[in-house]
Each structure stands twice: as C-alpha cells, then as structure tokens.
Amino acid sequence: MLASIAHRVPPRGYGPWEQVASTLTEGLVARGHDVTLFASADSSTAARLHAEAPAGYEEDPSVDAKVAEALHIAAVFERADRFDVISNQFDFLPLVFSRLTATPVVTTIHGFSSDRIVPVYRAYDDVVHYVAISDADRHPDLEYAATIHHGIDPDAFTLGTGDGGYLLFLGRIHPDKGTATAIEVARRAGLPLVIAGVVHDAEYHRHEVLPHVDGNRVRYVGPVGPGERDRLLGGARALLHLIDFDEPFGLSVVESLMTGTPVVAFARGSMTELVRPGVSGFLVADLPAAVAAVAGAARIDRTACRLDAVARFSAERMVDDYERLFLRIAAER
Amino acid sequence: MLASIAHRVPPRGYGPWEQVASTLTEGLVARGHDVTLFASADSSTAARLHAEAPAGYEEDPSVDAKVAEALHIAAVFERADRFDVISNQFDFLPLVFSRLTATPVVTTIHGFSSDRIVPVYRAYDDVVHYVAISDADRHPDLEYAATIHHGIDPDAFTLGTGDGGYLLFLGRIHPDKGTATAIEVARRAGLPLVIAGVVHDAEYHRHEVLPHVDGNRVRYVGPVGPGERDRLLGGARALLHLIDFDEPFGLSVVESLMTGTPVVAFARGSMTELVRPGVSGFLVADLPAAVAAVAGAARIDRTACRLDAVARFSAERMVDDYERLFLRIAAER
Numbered sequence: 001m002l003a004s005i006a007h008r009v010p011p012r013g014y015g016p017w018e019q020v021a022s023t024l025t026e027g028l029v030a031r032g033h034d035v036t037l038f039a040s041a042d043s044s045t046a047a048r049l050h051a052e053a054p055a056g057y058e059e060d061p062s063v064d065a066k067v068a069e070a071l072h073i074a075a076v077f078e079r080a081d082r083f084d085v086i087s088n089q090f091d092f093l094p095l096v097f098s099r100l101t102a103t104p105v106v107t108t109i110h111g112f113s114s115d116r117i118v119p120v121y122r123a124y125d126d127v128v129h130y131v132a133i134s135d136a137d138r139h140p141d142l143e144y145a146a147t148i149h150h151g152i153d154p155d156a157f158t159l160g161t162g163d164g165g166y167l168l169f170l171g172r173i174h175p176d177k178g179t180a181t182a183i184e185v186a187r188r189a190g191l192p193l194v195i196a197g198v199v200h201d202a203e204y205h206r207h208e209v210l211p212h213v214d215g216n217r218v219r220y221v222g223p224v225g226p227g228e229r230d231r232l233l234g235g236a237r238a239l240l241h242l243i244d245f246d247e248p249f250g251l252s253v254v255e256s257l258m259t260g261t262p263v264v265a266f267a268r269g270s271m272t273e274l275v276r277p278g279v280s281g282f283l284v285a286d287l288p289a290a291v292a293a294v295a296g297a298a299r300i301d302r303t304a305c306r307l308d309a310v311a312r313f314s315a316e317r318m319v320d321d322y323e324r325l326f327l328r329i330a331a332e333r
Numbered sequence: 334m335l336a337s338i339a340h341r342v343p344p345r346g347y348g349p350w351e352q353v354a355s356t357l358t359e360g361l362v363a364r365g366h367d368v369t370l371f372a373s374a375d376s377s378t379a380a381r382l383h384a385e386a387p388a389g390y391e392e393d394p395s396v397d398a399k400v401a402e403a404l405h406i407a408a409v410f411e412r413a414d415r416f417d418v419i420s421n422q423f424d425f426l427p428l429v430f431s432r433l434t435a436t437p438v439v440t441t442i443h444g445f446s447s448d449r450i451v452p453v454y455r456a457y458d459d460v461v462h463y464v465a466i467s468d469a470d471r472h473p474d475l476e477y478a479a480t481i482h483h484g485i486d487p488d489a490f491t492l493g494t495g496d497g498g499y500l501l502f503l504g505r506i507h508p509d510k511g512t513a514t515a516i517e518v519a520r521r522a523g524l525p526l527v528i529a530g531v532v533h534d535a536e537y538h539r540h541e542v543l544p545h546v547d548g549n550r551v552r553y554v555g556p557v558g559p560g561e562r563d564r565l566l567g568g569a570r571a572l573l574h575l576i577d578f579d580e581p582f583g584l585s586v587v588e589s590l591m592t593g594t595p596v597v598a599f600a601r602g603s604m605t606e607l608v609r610p611g612v613s614g615f616l617v618a619d620l621p622a623a624v625a626a627v628a629g630a631a632r633i634d635r636t637a638c639r640l641d642a643v644a645r646f647s648a649e650r651m652v653d654d655y656e657r658l659f660l661r662i663a664a665e666r
Contacts (some may be wrong), residue, residue: 062449097433
C-alpha cells in the first residue's frame with residue numbers, strides 16, 4: 001500500500017487520500033492479508049509499516065516534498081518482488097516505475113489535479129490498472145479496471161436528530177467547494193450556517209467568507225476532529241455541498257449521509273453517484289433550487305438516509321471491492 | 334545521456350547543465366561512441382535523440398515540469414538494458430531508479446541546490462557513481478568516482494585584446510553572483526562595468542543593480558549569445574566574479590579565461606580550482622583586495638591565460654575524463 005506522504009496515515013485532520021489508504025489497509029489486514037504500508041514514520045497501522053519520511057511534508061517543514069516522495073516511491077519498487085500487488089494511492093509519480101517491475105500496479109486515481117498530468121496516465125495505460133473513485137471521474141482516454149467509491153467506517157458516525165436548527169458547510173474553504181454559495185443559500189433559506197474546515201484559499205476566505213461570519217447567522221468553527229464532526233453533522237438540517245467543480249468524490253458528503261443528514265448538492269461530478277434524490281438529499285442546478293431543496297430536506301427519512309449510506313459507502317464495501325480486484329489481478333499475473 | 338529538460342540541448346541561452354550534456358554528448362559521438370541523448374524534442378545532436386517532452390519546461394508553459402521529468406527519466410530506465418552506462422546530467426530524481434537496473438549510473442552532481450536533497454544522494458551512494466564538478470563541491474558524506482571539471486570548446490572563444498576599457502560581469506543577476514559587488518568594485522577601480530546575463534532575482538535587480546545602471550559607467554546589456562559573449566569577454570580588462578556563495582563551478586569564469594581575460598574572484602567554492610593567481614587572475618577575500626586585483630590584471634599575460642584554460646578546461650579534456658571513467662565503470666560491471 002503506497003500512501004501519500006503529505007500527511008501521516010491516518011490523517012490527524014485533513015487528508016482524504018491518506019484516510020482512504022488507512023481505511024483500505026486496516027480492512028485488508030483485518031481480513032488476514034499480509035500488507036506493508038508505505039507511509040510517513042508517524043503513521044499508525046496494524047500492517048507492517050515502511051517509512052522513509054519521518055512525517056508528512058505538509059506537517060514537517062524540514063521534509064522536502066520532492067526528495068521525500070522520490071525516496072518513498074522508490075522504496076516500494078525496490079521491494080516490489082515481495083508483493084503480489086502494489087496498491088498505489090499516491091499521485092502519478094509511481095506510474096513511471098511500473099514498467100520496471102513484474103508486480104502489478106493498481107493505481108487509484110484520486111482525481112486529476114490538472115489536465116497536464118493526463119499524459120502520464122495515458123503513457124502507462126497499457127501496464128497500470130486504474131481505479132476510478134467515481135464513474136464521473138473516468139477520463140475518456142483511459143481504460144479502467146474498476147470504479148470503486150470510497151468507503152468510511154459507519155461506527156465513526158452516529159445517526160443524528162438534525163434538530164440543531166442550522167445548515168452545515170463541511171470541507172476546505174475554497175471556491176471549488178462553494179463556501180460563499182452556501183452562505184448565500186443559507187441566508188435565502190433563513191437558516192444559520194455553520195462552516196467547518198481548513199482554509200485552502202486565504203484570499204477567498206478573507207474576501208468571500210469572513211465578511212459574512214458574525215458568530216450567529218454564519219459561524220466559522222475551523223477544522224474539526226472526528227467527534228465534533230459527528231456532532232455537527234448529526235445536528236444539521238442539511239449539508240450544503242454547492243461545489244463549483246466536477247468533484248471526483250466527496251468524503252464529507254458520505255460522512256453526512258452516515259449521520260442521516262441529507263445533502264443538498266449541485267449536480268456536478270460524482271454527486272449524482274453519491275446522493276440519491278429524495279432518499280438522501282437533493283441534486284440541484286442553481287441557487288433557487290438549492291433553497292427549495294433545503295426546505296425539502298426536512299421530509300428526508302434520516303434513518304433511510306443512513307442505511308443507504310451504510311449499504312453503499314461503508315469501509316467494508318470498499319474493502320470488498322478492492323480485495324476482489326486485487327485477487328483478480330494477482331491471479332492474472 | 335540523461336540531460337536536464339529545463340532547456341533544450343544545447344541551450345539557446347542560459348542552461349549550464351544542458352550545455353555540459355551537449356558538449357559531452359557531441360564529444361563522445363565524435364570519438365565513435367554510440368550515444369543516445371535523452372533531452373527535449375527541439376534539441377540538436379549528432380547522437381540518437383530520444384525525447385518525451387516537446388520542449389524545455391522553462392521555455393514552453395504547456396509543459397508541466399513534474400510530469401515531463403517523470404516521463405523523461407523513466408524513458409531512460411525503461412531502456413537501460415540497451416546501454417553500457419547511463420550518464421545522468423539531471424538532478425537527483427534519476428537516482429531513485431538506479432537500483433531497478435543493472436546498468437551502472439554515473440551521476441554528475443551539478444551542485445546541491447539545497448541541503449535537503451543530500452539525503453537522496455546519501456541513500457544511493459552505494460549504487461550510483463558520483464562525479465563532482467569540482468573538489469570544492471564534494472560533499473563529505475558521499476563517495477565519488479571522480480572530480481571532472483567542465484570543459485568548453487576553445488574554438489568558440491577568441492583570444493581578446495582586453496583593450497575595451499571596461500570590466501565585465503557575466504552571469505545570472507542574483508545576489509549569489511555578486512552583481513552589486515561588481516558594481517561597487519568597478520566604481521572604486523574607476524572603470525566602467527558591463528553587466529551581461531539573465532535576471533534571476535528581479536527584486537535584487539530592481540533595487541541593487543538598476544539604480545546604478547546609467548548606460549555609461551554601468552551598462553546592462555541583458556543576456557548575450559555566443560558571438561556577443563566572445564566579443565564582450567575578449568574586450569574586458571577583467572571579469573569580476575565576486576560570488577556570495579560556494580559556487581560549485583563557474584562556466585563564465587572558464588569562458589573568460591579562454592579569451593585571455595583574467596578573472597578577479599572571491600576565493601570561494603571552486604574558484605581556487607579555476608583561477609590560477611598571477612597566471613589567469615586573482616583570488617581575493619574582500620573589496621579592497623578586489624580593487625587592487627583589477628589593477629594587477631593588466632599584468633596578466635593573456636596568451637598564457639588562454640593556454641592554461643585550453644589545457645585545463647577544454648571540451649576535449651572533459652570528454653577524455655568522462656570517457657575514461659565510463660570505460661572503467663562499464664568494464665567493472
């Protein structure tokens with residue numbers, strides 16, 4: 001398991017790639033597989049841990065990202081003959097090692113950060129097995145072995161009452177995530193908004209978000225840990241996920257569904273695969289529709305919403321899917 | 334021959350790593366060796382050219398540096414079994430492929446851009462053969478196969494008269510290179526200064542260089558091509574190379590020596606290996622000594638200066654050294 005080393009595994013706070021690597025690793029170990037996790041040295045796992053970097057390069061300024069990544073990835077491929085399958089949860093860089101080993105490489109594409117990285121995926125399409133994290137994120141030029149939606153641990157989320165009297169924004173503060181749009185929809189819906197997440201675009205935060213934060217109608221609570229996140233999600237009438245990009249997956253969306261809190265999302269990217277309209281939220285195209293959907297959220301059966309999430313987005317389901325794929329690919333070798 | 338792809342090979346303007354790769358490649362081909370040059374597609378060589386990137390990433394904004402580098406380096410190692418030796422004139426990234434091939438990798442370390450990249454060199458010290466570009470640049474933690482000073486084509490430089498009545502600064506406009514120090518030394522020496530080179534630090538250029546540029550006592554002529562460079566060097570009384578860092582090598586220094594123009598340099602980094610005090614210039618420790626050395630430069634025998642440069646820094650000598658090393662390493666395999 002080749003994890004990202006931006007953060008440790010599992011991440012202390014933000015770190016969706018590291019979270020998925022952790023969930024998958026621990027799930028496979030629990031099923032008796034012999035897994036080596038390549039991650040930063042401060043990671044925590046029941047697998048064998050191999051570390052080159054002392055800590056995530058986003059967390060330790062003494063770590064040079066480019067140096068650490070190179071040593072980290074090479075460590076996997078220098079030991080590749082010990083493994084039946086390499087699960088690459090990193091970005092594109094490991095691809096260019098894949099022709100130098102007979103061990104199959106299964107690469108989960110956690111979204112394309114830029115069109116300019118597509119050529120690498122295209123160049124290794126014939127040798128690497130690609131996993132899309134949503135059908136929406138499949139690139140037309142590439143061949144995929146599977147689409148596997150992320151899964152999360154249902155036990156980390158409690159069915160909430162949704163009676164906190166507020167709407168919730170949960171995610172990075174960034175125009176892509178539509179923080180300002182959520183503020184406007186909450187205003188029109190006449191409901192307070194709680195905003196939780198790390199600031200990824202300081203300019204946007206300063207100019208489009210902070211001027212609206214009054215501690216009452218709009219509250220910003222910063223990044224939240226698992227307990228606070230569960231409480232905030234469970235108390236919300238709805239999660240506003242009014243994204244301004246084709247998001248390849250939305251972990252906060254499935255986290256919300258796990259607490260029974262419906263999601264009002266723009267119908268972009270993977271949202272049509274995550275939210276079932278009328279069952280676990282609403283897919284909308286514009287602000288008026290989002291405001292109307294907030295009103296409709298009260299009629300969502302929160303228990304059914306959670307059950308749907310457990311069925312479709314549990315860690316078990318994700319581990320099932322990857323295990324099946326890894327076994328198939330190892331057998332083909 | 335694995336060249337850098339920041340610029341094409343040979344570079345149109347700035348590009349010392351690409352220049353060395355070009356000189357070495359053409360020299361080896363001229364001696365009958367079968368060389369494949371891995372470089373950008375717009376490169377020019379008598380060797381077989383393998384290109385992944387259409388152009389240098391510093392020259393073509395459509396090229397993503399990280400993507401292009403990964404594809405470029407992998408292309409070499411995926412074909413490694415066709416080669417007796419891989420000459421790595423790139424940075425550290427190719428090192429992490431070196432355990433995945435039986436073909437020996439000889440890495441020329443063109444200076445350490447940061448202390449934070451030393452760990453990669455240390456990690457591959459037992460498998461990669463390192464070449465230092467000066468003894469001064471040898472890192473105490475590493476084992477080296479050789480020190481090989483860069484060489485340049487003597488025919489590209491003419492023995493000049495040095496009677497242009499000016500001092501010359503030739504290099505990147507950057508505090509490391511001491512552009513402002515050269516201005517001050519020229520002022521104290523009572524001589525005009527011509528400054529030629531690309532701006533690598535715009536703030537420094539704006540605040541420390543431009544205010545002194547008056548088109549008369551201090552002239553800035555921008556980057557210069559080979560012809561203009563030869564003319565400027567040949568007419569200068571001395572080249573001022575008053576660096577503020579331990580420069581691993583100075584191509585402009587040996588270019589100056591080739592035209593017979595003595596070099597006044599701070600005695601740092603590789604300067605003690607390039608400049609022979611009294612023969613081809615002076616090594617100084619401070620500004621007053623630099624001013625005195627400018628006066629002394631008139632007494633340098635320009636013909637002897639050039640002859641010393643031809644003997645020690647010709648392309649032939651560099652190709653000799655690399656050829657001998659490559660043959661030895663290929664034989665040891």
